[in-house]
Amino acid sequence: MFYNNLIYEIKLLIRSNWLILLLIGITLLFVFATFNGNKNVTKRVNDIAEVQEGFNKKDSLMLATLIKIEKGEKTGLPYWQLPSEPMTVGSRYPRIAIMHPEALSFLATGQSDMYTHFKSPTVYGNNFALDYSEMVNPVQLLFGNFDLAFVIIYILPLLIIAFTFNVLSKEKELGTLRLLGAQPISVINWLLQKIIIRYLIFTIITSIILLITIALFSPNAFNSINNLFGLFLLIYGYILFWFVISFIVNIKINHSSKNALSLIGIWLLIVMVLPATVNQIGNSLYPTPSRLKMINEIRLIKKENEKKQNEIMSEYLRTHPELAQGNGNDKFGFWHNYFASEKIMEERTKPLLAEYDLQLKKQQNLIRMFKYVSPAILMQQSLNNIAGTSEKHYNDYKKQVFEFSNTWRDYLVPMLFKKQKFKVDNYKELPQFTYKNRIVNNVWLNLLSMLILSITIFVLLGFKDLKRKIIPITRL
Amino acid sequence: MITIKNITKKFNDFIAVNNLSLEVKEGEILCLLGANGAGKSTTINMLLNFIEPSFGSAKINGLDVVKNPIKTKNFLTYIPENLMLYPTLTAIENLDYFCKLSGKNFDKTELKLYLTDAGLQEEAHNNRVKTFSKGMRQKVGIALAIAKESKVLLLDEPTSGLDPKSSNEFMDLLTRMKDDGVAILMATHDLFRAKEVSTHIGIMRSGKLENYSDSSKVSLKELETIYLDIMNFKNVS
Numbered sequence: 184m185f186y187n188n189l190i191y192e193i194k195l196l197i198r199s200n201w202l203i204l205l206l207i208g209i210t211l212l213f214v215f216a217t218f219n220g221n222k223n224v225t226k227r228v229n230d231i232a233e234v235q236e237g238f239n240k241k242d243s244l245m246l247a248t249l250i251k252i253e254k255g256e257k258t259g260l261p262y263w264q265l266p267s268e269p270m271t272v273g274s275r276y277p278r279i280a281i282m283h284p285e286a287l288s289f290l291a292t293g294q295s296d297m298y299t300h301f302k303s304p305t306v307y308g309n310n311f312a313l314d315y316s317e318m319v320n321p322v323q324l325l326f327g328n329f330d331l332a333f334v335i336i337y338i339l340p341l342l343i344i345a346f347t348f349n350v351l352s353k354e355k356e357l358g359t360l361r362l363l364g365a366q367p368i369s370v371i372n373w374l375l376q377k378i379i380i381r382y383l384i385f386t387i388i389t390s391i392i393l394l395i396t397i398a399l400f401s402p403n404a405f406n407s408i409n410n411l412f413g414l415f416l417l418i419y420g421y422i423l424f425w426f427v428i429s430f431i432v433n434i435k436i437n438h439s440s441k442n443a444l445s446l447i448g449i450w451l452l453i454v455m456v457l458p459a460t461v462n463q464i465g466n467s468l469y470p471t472p473s474r475l476k477m478i479n480e481i482r483l484i485k486k487e488n489e490k491k492q493n494e495i496m497s498e499y500l501r502t503h504p505e506l507a508q509g510n511g512n513d514k515f516g517f518w519h520n521y522f523a524s525e526k527i528m529e530e531r532t533k534p535l536l537a538e539y540d541l542q543l544k545k546q547q548n549l550i551r552m553f554k555y556v557s558p559a560i561l562m563q564q565s566l567n568n569i570a571g572t573s574e575k576h577y578n579d580y581k582k583q584v585f586e587f588s589n590t591w592r593d594y595l596v597p598m599l600f601k602k603q604k605f606k607v608d609n610y611k612e613l614p615q616f617t618y619k620n621r622i623v624n625n626v627w628l629n630l631l632s633m634l635i636l637s638i639t640i641f642v643l644l645g646f647k648d649l650k651r652k653i654i655p656i657t658r659l
Numbered sequence: 660m661i662t663i664k665n666i667t668k669k670f671n672d673f674i675a676v677n678n679l680s681l682e683v684k685e686g687e688i689l690c691l692l693g694a695n696g697a698g699k700s701t702t703i704n705m706l707l708n709f710i711e712p713s714f715g716s717a718k719i720n721g722l723d724v725v726k727n728p729i730k731t732k733n734f735l736t737y738i739p740e741n742l743m744l745y746p747t748l749t750a751i752e753n754l755d756y757f758c759k760l761s762g763k764n765f766d767k768t769e770l771k772l773y774l775t776d777a778g779l780q781e782e783a784h785n786n787r788v789k790t791f792s793k794g795m796r797q798k799v800g801i802a803l804a805i806a807k808e809s810k811v812l813l814l815d816e817p818t819s820g821l822d823p824k825s826s827n828e829f830m831d832l833l834t835r836m837k838d839d840g841v842a843i844l845m846a847t848h849d850l851f852r853a854k855e856v857s858t859h860i861g862i863m864r865s866g867k868l869e870n871y872s873d874s875s876k877v878s879l880k881e882l883e884t885i886y887l888d889i890m891n892f893k894n895v896s
Contacts, residue, residue, distance in 0.1 A: 184759070187756065187759040187760065191748070191756050194748065195745065198747040199747060358742075358743030359744065359745060361709075361737070361739050362737070362739070362742065362743065362744070365707055365732060365737035366732055367729045367730065367732040367733045367760075367761055367762065368729065368732075373760075
């Protein structure tokens with residue numbers, strides 16, 4: 184029966200122009216979305232290139248000045264601008280910490296339109312409280328980005344609904360169901376086969392078009408074959424979920440307009456209402472801590488420290504004997520005091536930062552727990568993870584920049600206390616930042632959750648009907 | 660071939676079929692007459708297992724239809740009042756599809772032969788069914804019965820809405836099938852056709868079989884009188 188159904192289903196779909204419609208629809212959507220995603224990535228790459236160019240220019244200028252100084256030539260620069268002073272390098276010539284796009288970044292804009300992809304932490308300032316958010320176009324934020332993730336999560340289910348909502352009810356309304364019911368077959372099995380055939384047709388069309396679109400517009404993605412494979416598996420899982428829902432609605436309701444309305448209702452619930460609710464619950468239970476409030480509290484601590492500057496300095500030298508000159512002639516300037524109090528401040532702000540981190544973590548944990556209620560949340564997280572544009576990635580980037588800023592500082596500060604000059608050799612061994620994607624993307628776990636969810640729904644709601652094999656036609 | 664024993668179907672308080680028993684043997688045509696709501700279609704629906712009987716049993720080829728819902732359908736072909744096929748498929752494709760659903764596989768020549776046998780003109784074989792009249796669609800249904808070698812044919816008011824010529828052709832087909840040993844149960848309002856084609860006639864009222872007679876032993880006039888008496892009795896009661 185399956186082969187017969189397959190041949191005739193394809194014939195019927197071709198003659199009703201459904202296959203052509205699907206092909207054109209999916210192609211247009213995928214091409215437009217990939218093009219849009221690419222545009223975002225290109226802008227990101229261009230921005231980075233521009234900053235990198237400025238940085239390189241500044242660096243070569245610094246290097247030229249350093250060479251001059253080492254040769255004993257005059258530079259014409261005032262003392263505080265001389266790159267031979269470690270603190271001048273630390274504050275005027277910071278390194279640049281770049282977060283390059285991943286091979287599949289075009290897939291999901293994620294948080295990439297909210298955060299910056301380059302930062303230059305200096306030796307001065309609170310690097311842990313740096314602002315990473317960017318000015319963005321509010322209209323774009325309102326409408327979201329028309330990227331592949333959007334097409335896959337929001338629009339594919341709509342296409343699936345249009346493609347499957349009346350598989351059984353159409354037979355009833357056309358009148359062929361009575362003839363089918365009089366054949367030696369189980370109508371439910373026959374329906375299941377039709378749905379499976381449509382699932383296969385839908386996934387094959389989606390895969391081919393996606394593959395061609397990526398090959399044409401983002402061939403880079405093939406460098407990350409594991410992620411690409413994961414992406415396809417996730418899409419198959421997500422499509423399967425919607426086909427299962429459609430199958431259940433087809434059996435349980437079996438009235439074309441009621442089927443369509445129910446499916447649209449379920450779509451709204453899963454892709455809109457549930458994610459918004461989870462977000463709302465997260466924000467109400469664990470509101471995102473205010474960065475401004477934190478900066479304010481840090482300022483208060485700083486002010487307090489200024490009053491006890493001398494005490495702080497002697498305490499600092501006691502804990503860092505290697506930095507003391509030991510001849511009693513220590514002359515401490517602005518920078519020495521700054522770094523001495525910085526340490527104290529760091530210690531005092533630690534609980535504050537920890538609280539901030541904890542709050543964020545709690546929020547994330549809550550969302551992590553609730554993501555299983557809606558495959559749309561699961562899918563969004565997975566696609567952002569594959570694209571490297573999730574909140575987690577940006578938080579980790581911040582962390583990496585902070586870690587780097589400490590390494591950078593730890594290289595320069597001892598030079599200050601030891602009154603060493605910054606030389607060309609130092610330049611060569613300056614710590615450099617390389618962003619590492621340290622986030623595990625959990626494709627398998629998310630795929631498994633989606634499969635378990637689909638199977639559970641199928642078994643709980645559809646298995647009873649399948650087991651009965653024959654359902655009186657009046658009930659269909 | 661078709662055996663119905665003390666079958667009753669209740670829809671809440673309404674009794675659609677009341678303790679009905681009847682039998683149709685090979686080579687017999689039983690026409691069930693009766694007003695709308697007499698229980699004719701409900702009886703056919705129970706034989707098809709579209710509706711489960713409240714009491715009693717219905718058997719096709721000796722098999723209980725409730726216990727063997729799929730097996731019993733191997734022996735039968737059902738032609739509803741308005742037989743619908745897939746409008747975008749041709750007559751041959753429709754026949755092929757339903758034959759394959761019944762586990763029968765024929766090549767195109769054989770399928771064409773069955774369609775011709777059922778009286779469908781050859782130039783229509785490759786046309787899409789959406790252009791077909793009711794009579795033409797029914798011929799595809801009969802072709803399916805011939806191809807499946809059905810032992811039982813269940814017909815629910817097949818001639819309503821057919822023009823006299825098509826109706827006549829259809830009756831000829833039924834007679835041929837009867838002669839081939841098929842047991843035919845037909846629900847109809849058409850006394851004239853019923854008398855002409857059937858071997859037996861049953862008249863139903865309020866779910867009960869009020870009269871059962873051998874068609875050859877009753878004239879059309881007598882049949883009409885019996886029918887009207889039963890119906891009038893209903894009105895009086």
